[in-house]
Amino acid sequence: MARQKKRAILCPNCKSLISRDEEQCPYCGVRRPGTWWKHNFLTQGFRDGDYILIAIIYVNIGFYVLSLLLNIRGTGFSANPLALLSPDPMSLILLGASGTIPINQFHSWWSLLAANYLHGGVLHILFNMLALRQLGPLVVEEYGQYRMFIIYTLGGVFGFFVSYLAGVPLTIGASAALTSLIGAVLYFGKSRGGAYGQIIFRQVGGWAIGIFLFGFLVPGINNWGHGGGMLGGVVLGFLLGYRERRKENLLHKLIASLCMIATAAILGWAVVSGIYRSIEG
Numbered sequence: 001m002a003r004q005k006k007r008a009i010l011c012p013n014c015k016s017l018i019s020r021d022e023e024q025c026p027y028c029g030v031r032r033p034g035t036w037w038k039h040n041f042l043t044q045g046f047r048d049g050d051y052i053l054i055a056i057i058y059v060n061i062g063f064y065v066l067s068l069l070l071n072i073r074g075t076g077f078s079a080n081p082l083a084l085l086s087p088d089p090m091s092l093i094l095l096g097a098s099g100t101i102p103i104n105q106f107h108s109w110w111s112l113l114a115a116n117y118l119h120g121g122v123l124h125i126l127f128n129m130l131a132l133r134q135l136g137p138l139v140v141e142e143y144g145q146y147r148m149f150i151i152y153t154l155g156g157v158f159g160f161f162v163s164y165l166a167g168v169p170l171t172i173g174a175s176a177a178l179t180s181l182i183g184a185v186l187y188f189g190k191s192r193g194g195a196y197g198q199i200i201f202r203q204v205g206g207w208a209i210g211i212f213l214f215g216f217l218v219p220g221i222n223n224w225g226h227g228g229g230m231l232g233g234v235v236l237g238f239l240l241g242y243r244e245r246r247k248e249n250l251l252h253k254l255i256a257s258l259c260m261i262a263t264a265a266i267l268g269w270a271v272v273s274g275i276y277r278s279i280e281g
Helices: 049-070 081-085 089-095 100-106 111-117 122-143 145-165 175-192 194-217 223-240 250-280
Strands: 008-010 017-019
Touching: 049 089, 049 111, 049 122, 049 145, 049 250, 089 100, 089 250, 100 111, 111 145, 111 175, 111 250, 122 145, 122 175, 122 194, 145 175, 145 223, 145 250, 175 194, 175 223, 194 223
Parallel strands: none
Antiparallel strands: 008 017
């Protein structure tokens, strides 16, 4: 009888080439690396950290454009060209703006996640996406792409939940998720210590101070969302750990996959229901 060939796979944890029949990866020690649920596309995630950051930016841009299109019939043309770049509150509520109004009146708890992908103007989304492009690679470098996405998603949800508890009526923007990344980097810098950790802590600490000063000087800024997001980032950074202390493992990948599924489902629901309700209205 011909000897059955062993099928080679990449270990879902360390990416080393191994046999699918291995009981334990000889390189990283993960148990039963050939099991299907450890080797499907959900646990593999995006290809790399830069790809996931670009995907987040594209989704934000897509939702911004959609929020403008939903209120074209109602607003028409304006004497002020910049007004065309600001969605009206109703279109934002339809797509998942959060706060006491959507949650208390419409029970839209899903808006705690969806609001992270909505923006109130071209400058709003421009500044947030530039900040994500600058800060995101540092978080990916120190935490890994899976933990970065967990922090971005859950930190943003926690930030908007805090602002809801504080009574903010209507709120949107990626800044709650961005400040959660800032919180995670602050924890990393303080926890790691040394010259590198101190440099990171001071640099990102300057960002944090600037955000809160900007929030107190400019009306309409959701400081509760910023503070809640930053606190959530610190807690998540502590719970998840960073690369120098703990490598990314399958638990991180599974949590990130659940965040990915929840984000896709909620944003998909926001698009379908938002378009449907705008047509009905």
